[in-house]
Amino acid sequence: MQSEPASLPPDGIIPLSVPFIAGNEWAYVKNCLDTTWVSSLGIYVNRFERMVADIVGTKHGVAVVNGTAALQIALLLAGVEPDDEVVVSTLTFIAPVNAIRYVGAWPVLMDADPIYWQMDAAKTVDFLERGCSWRDGALRNRTSGRRVRAVLPVHVLGHPVDMDPITEAASRFGLSVIEDATESLGARYKERPVGQLGDAACLSFNGNKLFTTGGGGMIVTDHNDWATRAAYLTAQAKDDPVEYEHGEIGYNLRLTNVLAAIGCAQIEQSKEFLAAKRRIAQRYNEALSDIPGITPMAEAAWASSAWWMYTVLVDAVIYGSDSRSLLRQMSESGVQCRPLWQPMHRSKAHVGAQAYRIEIADQLHARALSLPCSVGLSEEDQGRVITLLREYAKAR
Numbered sequence: 001m002q003s004e005p006a007s008l009p010p011d012g013i014i015p016l017s018v019p020f021i022a023g024n025e026w027a028y029v030k031n032c033l034d035t036t037w038v039s040s041l042g043i044y045v046n047r048f049e050r051m052v053a054d055i056v057g058t059k060h061g062v063a064v065v066n067g068t069a070a071l072q073i074a075l076l077l078a079g080v081e082p083d084d085e086v087v088v089s090t091l092t093f094i095a096p097v098n099a100i101r102y103v104g105a106w107p108v109l110m111d112a113d114p115i116y117w118q119m120d121a122a123k124t125v126d127f128l129e130r131g132c133s134w135r136d137g138a139l140r141n142r143t144s145g146r147r148v149r150a151v152l153p154v155h156v157l158g159h160p161v162d163m164d165p166i167t168e169a170a171s172r173f174g175l176s177v178i179e180d181a182t183e184s185l186g187a188r189y190k191e192r193p194v195g196q197l198g199d200a201a202c203l204s205f206n207g208n209k210l211f212t213t214g215g216g217g218m219i220v221t222d223h224n225d226w227a228t229r230a231a232y233l234t235a236q237a238k239d240d241p242v243e244y245e246h247g248e249i250g251y252n253l254r255l256t257n258v259l260a261a262i263g264c265a266q267i268e269q270s271k272e273f274l275a276a277k278r279r280i281a282q283r284y285n286e287a288l289s290d291i292p293g294i295t296p297m298a299e300a301a302w303a304s305s306a307w308w309m310y311t312v313l314v315d316a317v318i319y320g321s322d323s324r325s326l327l328r329q330m331s332e333s334g335v336q337c338r339p340l341w342q343p344m345h346r347s348k349a350h351v352g353a354q355a356y357r358i359e360i361a362d363q364l365h366a367r368a369l370s371l372p373c374s375v376g377l378s379e380e381d382q383g384r385v386i387t388l389l390r391e392y393a394k395a396r
């Protein structure tokens with residue numbers, strides 16, 4: 001039972017990124033309704049967990065209500081306690097930094113690298129080696145005196161962080177590594193899938209992500225005890241399902257079978273989705289590389305990007321208008337673009353968080369512009385985006 005591909009929004013607007021619903025989503029959801037298996041147990045939850053864990057190459061997947069919840073629980077699994085610190089990217093969507101605060105810990109904000117825009121591995125290692133010291137059996141931040149417990153690299157926009165130096169330093173200092181892979185499911189780092197590079201990884205299936213369940217998330221891990229504990233904590237920490245005895249204060253964060261059903265249908269198309277993203281990115285890369293002042297998105301030799309959100313840098317002087325003016329011009333022409341997130345060291349939500357040697361993230365924030373890149377973006381619409389970017393360059 002196939003449904004028609006989702007149609008574009010009205011008035012010929014080219015959206016930034018919209019879901020692609022054209023597989024077995026409807027059939028699987030109907031099956032949930034027909035069988036009344038609509039809640040947080042059911043075959044689709046199990047199948048979805050298995051399918052995603054297989055893509056990532058981990059032993060376990062534990063489905064949860066969203067990516068933010070996955071991050072919160074993963075931090076608890078890592079043993080992060082109130083007043084501990086967690087090293088995290090400053091150039092990211094806010095969720096991972098909020099999750100650190102949910103468990104009572106504090107973020108140490110790390111700069112982005114200038115080429116791939118990911119958490120800077122060299123600065124991260126530098127912070128652990130020189131910004132911290134080993135005292136009373138723990139790694140302590142020299143500035144705050146607090147215990148550093150984990151590193152939380154965020155693979156932004158579909159491209160991996162350079163993980164090897166980070167995991168090497170983390171293991172040297174006894175820290176857990178939790179990957180925020182919410183934007184990069186399907187990406188590879190040195191041939192290894194993103195999501196299997198640390199102790200656990202967090203995924204999101206929000207509507208704006210490459211694979212969506214409407215809202216959803218997952219923790220993937222190779223640690224048996226972490227997976228068991230994640231399932232336990234996210235289902236109210238129930239020790240006895242008959243007598244309703246609970247071993248501790250748990251959470252109600254499990255994904256429902258209906259949403260997992262959508263997820264199964266999405267993951268069935270993972271090869272096609274990733275191929276579409278790569279095709280769109282390649283065309284942009286070729287078409288935009290000769291526009292003065294536009295820097296296309298890069299892919300490292302050691303990486304295979306999932307190309308989740310295709311983004312360029314706009315040099316205001318050379319291009320002739322800055323990223324925000326270009327955003328407005330594109331919008332007036334019916335093309336939705338978007339800047340990157342306000343860096344976390346600028347966010348009112350995290351005033352006072354330590355920012356470690358941040359030099360690059362603000363420039364990237366000022367210059368970056370994400371372009372329409374839905375899986376279902378037509379060649380014609382992509383051509384329109386490219387033509388407009390050329391015209392506005394000339395129009396200065």
Ligand SMILES: *Cc1c(COP(=O)(O)O)cnc(C)c1O
Pocket residue numbers: 065066067068069092093095096154180182183203204205206215216217
């Ligand atoms: C989307 C996203 C999340 C959170 O996912 P939700 O499912 O929306 O809670 C976390 N981190 C990053 C970097 C994201 O882009």
